[in-house]
Amino acid sequence: GENVEQHPSTLSVQEGDSAVIKCTYSDSASNYFPWYKQELGKRPQLIIDIRSNVGEKKDQRIAVTLNKTAKHFSLHITETQPEDSAVYFCAASFGGSQGNLIFGKGTKLSVKP
């Protein structure tokens, strides 16, 4: 079945450094790839998303790249800050619907001051 692999499961960086989280997906029909940030006990917050007709999207310190041929996409956070510490989930649509999402297992990002 559909699957999304996410790496690494934990990531610790120094404040100001960059953080990169990578995901691969199995459904070649997937066309929507959102990234969510979740703080403990709270709802996931959409931080950036990309659709299959573009290869890269940037929003201030956050960027996402997509390689459809290789079926992988990555989240890049530059100039990390302690408030970036959270669990980040990637997701990919499946079944031809952008609403049906399969989530990766998450990456716990810790930014040390």
Add this chain to the structure above:
Amino acid sequence: GAVVSQHPSRVICKSGTSVKIECRSLDFQATTMFWYRQFPKQSLMLMATSNEGSKATYEQGVEKDKFLINHASLTLSTLTVTSAHPEDSSFYICSARDRLLGNTIYFGEGSWLTVV
């Protein structure tokens, strides 16, 4: 962005009883809502897809008779956990799709269920 409200945020119930969780889209119409379950330190697991006016589509391994989903209007979906057991204790979270905003998904605040 669009707002999805989920209620209750926390609920404790006794084994064998049923509990209902509501998910509302406050400022948009959501023809499709999704229900997830999340165990501590784990990812979100899709339980079912709820379409307004029709039966929910359940993911493999999810008991539809135990987790009753109703989506009677364009702004409300409910999840009822029937005959709850301690192993049903979890964080349940819904999301809704806003078609007018390019199918972007918005999450509710989540509901912590504890079965004692």
